[in-house]
Amino acid sequence: MKRSDGRKHNELRSLKLSHNIYEYTPGSVLIELGKTKVLCAVTLQPTVPHFMRGKGTGWLTAEYALLPASTSCRTQREVSAMRRNHRSVEISRLISRSLRTIINFSALGERSIMVDCDVLQADGGTRTASIIGAFAALSMAQAQWKADGVITEDILEHTIAAISVGVLQDKSLVLDPDYHEDSSGIADINFIMTHSGDVIEVQGGAEQEPIAWQQMINAGELAREGMRSIATFLQENSFKAPQQNKGMQKNKSALFSLKSRQPDISL
Numbered sequence: 001m002k003r004s005d006g007r008k009h010n011e012l013r014s015l016k017l018s019h020n021i022y023e024y025t026p027g028s029v030l031i032e033l034g035k036t037k038v039l040c041a042v043t044l045q046p047t048v049p050h051f052m053r054g055k056g057t058g059w060l061t062a063e064y065a066l067l068p069a070s071t072s073c074r075t076q077r078e079v080s081a082m083r084r085n086h087r088s089v090e091i092s093r094l095i096s097r098s099l100r101t102i103i104n105f106s107a108l109g110e111r112s113i114m115v116d117c118d119v120l121q122a123d124g125g126t127r128t129a130s131i132i133g134a135f136a137a138l139s140m141a142q143a144q145w146k147a148d149g150v151i152t153e154d155i156l157e158h159t160i161a162a163i164s165v166g167v168l169q170d171k172s173l174v175l176d177p178d179y180h181e182d183s184s185g186i187a188d189i190n191f192i193m194t195h196s197g198d199v200i201e202v203q204g205g206a207e208q209e210p211i212a213w214q215q216m217i218n219a220g221e222l223a224r225e226g227m228r229s230i231a232t233f234l235q236e237n238s239f240k241a242p243q244q245n246k247g248m249q250k251n252k253s254a255l256f257s258l259k260s261r262q263p264d265i266s267l
Contacts, residue, residue: 004180005034012163012176012226013125015233017136026148027141031133034178035123040133042141044150045112058108062095062115064088064130070119091127094203098131098192099138101200102158107151113138124164124179128190131162132230139238159195161230164188164204165219167211173219175226187211191223195231 007013013034022028027042048059065088066075078085095117103113115138117130138156145151166177167187174181182188189204202220 003174005178009172009174010222010225012229013178015230017133017233017237019136019140025137025141026144027137027139029133029136029140030120031129031136033125033129033132033176035121036125036129036178037120038126038129038133039116039118039120040130040137041116042134042137043114043116044141044145045114048110048112053110056106056110058103058105058111058113060096060100060103060105060113060115062092062099062117062134064091064095064117064119064127066119066122066126070122091130094127094190094192094201095130095134098160098162098200099134102156102160102194104153104155104157107153107155113141122179124177124182128162128164128176128192131160131192132234135160136234136238139234158198159231159234160192160200161195161227161234162190162192163223163226163230164190165223165226167206167215167219171211171215173215173222175222187215189216189219189223191220191227193224193227195227195235197224197227 003009005013014032016032018030020028021030021039022041025041025043029040031038031040048057052059065078068074068077078088095115099115115134117134119126119130142151142154142156146154163176164182165188166174166181166185167189168174168181168185171186177185177188186208187204187206189202191202192200194200
């Protein structure tokens with residue numbers, strides 16, 4: 001089977017990661033999965049939702065949004081429409097659930113982690129790219145919080161990634177479909193897993209006709225194959241925060257100036 005971009009059925013799109021995009025956050029990355037580009041940032045708030053107060057443990061909330069020029073037809077800002085987009089809400093909850101499963105919130109105290117995923121350009125796989133980028137930004141924030149004395153131990157208990165598997169019209173399976181493959185296929189299934197292959201969530205289903213159970217099993221195996229490539233990439237290119245004393249001023253570079261930032265990392 002020949003794909004439009006020449007990839008094999010089990011091949012990921014090119015994966016790139018740039019660290020330290022924002023000046024005012026302890027963790028931020030630009031993730032590029034093929035033509036899909038997502039900015040992910042992590043910040044820490046000194047409060048927790050009302051239902052968590054007094055429990056001595058923390059929380060995490062993620063927000064996902066498509067920026068106006070990220071799609072071929074302009075996407076209206078939610079603030080202009082005066083309501084949340086249902087798709088954005090659903091993906092925000094998916095990112096939140098996925099990350100909450102791997103965090104030791106008791107080590108965080110009564111503080112909330114805020115994760116922002118803003119899609120700069122959408123070409124399929126924005127939710128899976130957001131989860132990969134959010135984890136990379138959270139890993140970066142954890143390293144910085146430890147260096148600054150904000151936390152005394154790691155809060156991340158597992159490493160995770162996400163990938164999509166598409167079922168095309170001829171019933172063949174493809175890893176990491178782009179928008180063209182996704183929109184013309186009969187099913188799209190998103191897998192969120194730990195790097196060891198344990199399942200956190202599977203999301204998706206048939207869009208035009210039912211698919212065989214065996215295809216679901218085969219899709220899971222194909223996802224695990226892709227997950228290993230993503231895991232290796234993230235492990236080999238994890239961000240290392242500089243060691244410094246608590247209270248020492250961090251050496252910040254200018255906002256969006258990439259000259260003094262960590263070089264891009266590509267797969």
